[in-house]
Amino acid sequence: MNAQQAAWRARTLPPVERLPGGLVSVPVPIPDNPLRYTLSYLIPGDDGLVVVDPGWDSEAGWQALTDGLAEAGATAADVTGVVLTHVHPDHHGLTARLRDASGAWVAMHPAERDQLRRDRDTAPSRALGDWMRTLHVPDAEIDRLLGAFGKAVDLHFAPLADADVMLGDGDLVPLAGRRLRAVWTPGHTPGHLCLLEPDAQVLLTGDHVLPRISPNIGLQLSGEDPLGRYLESLEKVSAYDECEALPGHEYRFHGIAARAAELDRHHRERCREIVSVVDRLGAATIWEVASELTWSRPWAEIGPMLVGAVAETAAHIELLVRGGELEWKSGGPQVVTGALCRS
Numbered sequence: 001m002n003a004q005q006a007a008w009r010a011r012t013l014p015p016v017e018r019l020p021g022g023l024v025s026v027p028v029p030i031p032d033n034p035l036r037y038t039l040s041y042l043i044p045g046d047d048g049l050v051v052v053d054p055g056w057d058s059e060a061g062w063q064a065l066t067d068g069l070a071e072a073g074a075t076a077a078d079v080t081g082v083v084l085t086h087v088h089p090d091h092h093g094l095t096a097r098l099r100d101a102s103g104a105w106v107a108m109h110p111a112e113r114d115q116l117r118r119d120r121d122t123a124p125s126r127a128l129g130d131w132m133r134t135l136h137v138p139d140a141e142i143d144r145l146l147g148a149f150g151k152a153v154d155l156h157f158a159p160l161a162d163a164d165v166m167l168g169d170g171d172l173v174p175l176a177g178r179r180l181r182a183v184w185t186p187g188h189t190p191g192h193l194c195l196l197e198p199d200a201q202v203l204l205t206g207d208h209v210l211p212r213i214s215p216n217i218g219l220q221l222s223g224e225d226p227l228g229r230y231l232e233s234l235e236k237v238s239a240y241d242e243c244e245a246l247p248g249h250e251y252r253f254h255g256i257a258a259r260a261a262e263l264d265r266h267h268r269e270r271c272r273e274i275v276s277v278v279d280r281l282g283a284a285t286i287w288e289v290a291s292e293l294t295w296s297r298p299w300a301e302i303g304p305m306l307v308g309a310v311a312e313t314a315a316h317i318e319l320l321v322r323g324g325e326l327e328w329k330s331g332g333p334q335v336v337t338g339a340l341c342r343s
Helices: 003-010 059-071 095-102 110-119 124-134 139-157 226-240 256-281 286-291 303-322
Strands: 024-029 037-045 048-052 079-083 105-108 181-184 193-197 202-206 244-247 326-329 332-335
Touching (some): 037 244, 079 095, 105 110, 124 139, 124 303, 139 303, 181 226, 202 226, 226 303, 286 332, 303 326, 303 332
Antiparallel strands (some): 024 037
8 A cells, every 4th residue: 555545544644755757746735625635746857847736726735735846855936837637726726826936837738728718708606507507407406506605616716827838639748858748538627638657657647537436527518528538538548557547636556447447337337327217207307317316425415516416417418318328308318219228
């Protein structure tokens, strides 16, 4: 068991840790969150270093990040670039502060940059409410959820830093002395990136592949097929099974292909459950289907994570519609004749 895994089981913050190839992992705390921390990574090059996913914006987080830099023999002034696996605030929150302290460039996939710019057009809490209505969440539930954390959504999503550098699939990160390559893995977000460092034989997996939990794969307003893209991306990263996985949360691990296969099975089983529930309910909304599924806790106790539960249910339904097992009728999903026999 490595130090990160031991710390996770003990419910403590793991240490700053030196990894193969001179990389350094730095746990950056996420206040009042069951994920506890984001694993930020420092990657030194010939003329400075890159920080991957600086973490949640808080004073405790900034102190942890700068302490981690110090343990690596560096300061914020030595940071030449920031690379984002994706733009959720637990990964991207400290980017602007780090950029202002260092003058570093900021890199992400074009789809993440586009999402950031769309988010600026509308207050995030308002966009969230409108989006939940498209998924048939009852107005009373929307009001309750936004009342619980709507202000926090506006606070943590609105000021996120824009990009200077675009990284497409296969592009090299502009860091001298490194072959750090972007691997586009859409699903959790449209522009999610993993990062391959072949000399150190590590793959930074962000939230795409985690050792213990499944990342949320939710239907976006764009109407794309996030779960289908995610399953394709799982197959893609299985090719890097010789690498150690350096995830954005929890702890590093070996066995990328086996973990990817496990996640694939989880989603296939969820699809079968949804077909069965829709068949039993008949005409039903996404909200009603979601409330009948099995979750890690009772539906009435899920709390704010209901947003993710409904979004993930919608993503599975979208995949099933595209696969011909469900169809949209009267605003809700229904089973296509013969689908239960195929499942």
